[in-house]
Amino acid sequence: MKKILYFITTSEWGGASRYVYNLCRFEKEKGNKVYLAVGSRGKLSDKVEELGIQVFIINSVKRNIDPINDLKSILRIRRLIKILKPDIIHLNSSKAGVIGRVACQDIRNRKTKVVFTVHGWAFTDGVPCRLKKSLFNYIEKKVSSFTDLFICVSNYDKFIGKRNRVLTPENNAVVIHNGAVAPQITAINYSSHFPISLVMIARFSKQKDQESLIRAVSTLPRDSYHLTFVGAGETLEHNKEIVSKLQLDMNIEFVGFKENVDKFLINNDVFILSTHYEGLPISIIEALSYGLPVIASNVGGNDELVENNVNGYLVNSIYEMNLAIRKLINNPSEVKRLGLNSQKKYMSEFTLNRCMKLTDAQYNLLYRKKTRI
Numbered sequence: 001m002k003k004i005l006y007f008i009t010t011s012e013w014g015g016a017s018r019y020v021y022n023l024c025r026f027e028k029e030k031g032n033k034v035y036l037a038v039g040s041r042g043k044l045s046d047k048v049e050e051l052g053i054q055v056f057i058i059n060s061v062k063r064n065i066d067p068i069n070d071l072k073s074i075l076r077i078r079r080l081i082k083i084l085k086p087d088i089i090h091l092n093s094s095k096a097g098v099i100g101r102v103a104c105q106d107i108r109n110r111k112t113k114v115v116f117t118v119h120g121w122a123f124t125d126g127v128p129c130r131l132k133k134s135l136f137n138y139i140e141k142k143v144s145s146f147t148d149l150f151i152c153v154s155n156y157d158k159f160i161g162k163r164n165r166v167l168t169p170e171n172n173a174v175v176i177h178n179g180a181v182a183p184q185i186t187a188i189n190y191s192s193h194f195p196i197s198l199v200m201i202a203r204f205s206k207q208k209d210q211e212s213l214i215r216a217v218s219t220l221p222r223d224s225y226h227l228t229f230v231g232a233g234e235t236l237e238h239n240k241e242i243v244s245k246l247q248l249d250m251n252i253e254f255v256g257f258k259e260n261v262d263k264f265l266i267n268n269d270v271f272i273l274s275t276h277y278e279g280l281p282i283s284i285i286e287a288l289s290y291g292l293p294v295i296a297s298n299v300g301g302n303d304e305l306v307e308n309n310v311n312g313y314l315v316n317s318i319y320e321m322n323l324a325i326r327k328l329i330n331n332p333s334e335v336k337r338l339g340l341n342s343q344k345k346y347m348s349e350f351t352l353n354r355c356m357k358l359t360d361a362q363y364n365l366l367y368r369k370k371t372r373i
Helices: 015-029 043-050 067-084 094-104 130-146 155-163 210-217 236-245 262-266 282-289 300-304 318-330 332-349 352-372
Strands: 003-008 033-038 054-057 088-092 113-118 149-152 173-175 196-201 225-230 252-256 270-273 294-297 312-315
Touching: 003 015, 003 067, 003 094, 015 033, 015 043, 015 088, 015 282, 015 352, 033 043, 033 067, 043 054, 067 094, 088 094, 088 352, 094 113, 094 130, 113 155, 113 352, 149 155, 149 352, 155 173, 155 300, 196 210, 196 262, 196 282, 196 318, 210 225, 210 236, 210 318, 236 252, 270 282, 270 318, 282 294, 282 332, 294 318, 312 318, 318 332
Parallel strands: 003 033, 003 088, 033 054, 088 113, 113 149, 149 173, 196 225, 196 270, 225 252, 270 294, 294 312
Antiparallel strands: none
16 A cells, blocks of 8 residues: 655646546545645645545645745645655645655655656746746756656656756656546537537636637627637636627626536537647546547647647637637538547547556556665
């Protein structure tokens, strides 16, 4: 039986937190002892506690750099590791990744093996703040040697890590693509509607780019589409104002945050992710699993999920996004063809079970190394 401690910055329900939740559930079902440390209470901590897993709230963990709170967090995580004595600590998100590795540096290779999953680097292409990018690039280089295993969720993230000299030949780094739970086959709907039904499922933040999608559909015939935004966040009101100014209220709907997004994947024709930067979005993988064509910004690992004219379109501008949507409006049969290819791609590369098993295999390799020390 292995003892595994997961650590993530916040309980905000996004791609990284869903990844952690699925690993907690998978490893507990395998009979391992699992713990979660997180910087705040929220949906992730609640769902993990429902699994019967002990959760530790480290309130000093904040997303922004804060020397006093960061030092407190390092000391608290170090104390927790000494109490729990985990075989593996698996770190997720940039801030938890740095704090956790600094906390472990004096015990690495003796007691606890350190795993860090890269859900997109804080210095990746598309992050707007140059100072933040430079600072996190510098910090990641400093803590890189404290890491027993890097798991990159995309080949793109591995490339960025190597390009920025965070990942070196001495690092143990593997690519394990994210996965999503397979839907019931009866839930998959390849038919298309008129007007065509478009959906984007993402939080409203500076990273995501709902505004470009709004502007892309604004010049389409009003009777040809309906767009649903699922999600909440800091830029929601700004986007609602744009829709109102463009008089698109009859075409564009905001439904807020939804824990269960299945019905939005079942009842819509095309999934769209307009975004400034990404690692490997679980939202796209979920769309693939439901057999939806995907239109996505050509950033991050999106090109590992979407192939042009095979299961969707990669776009580089508002103009290209508009053209891609027009193609599907004017060729309804393409919706089914692209959707079938999406589902095939999901089944061959992006099932949740595949992701969990590959990750567990890496744990086992580290555990065997630990027991030989």
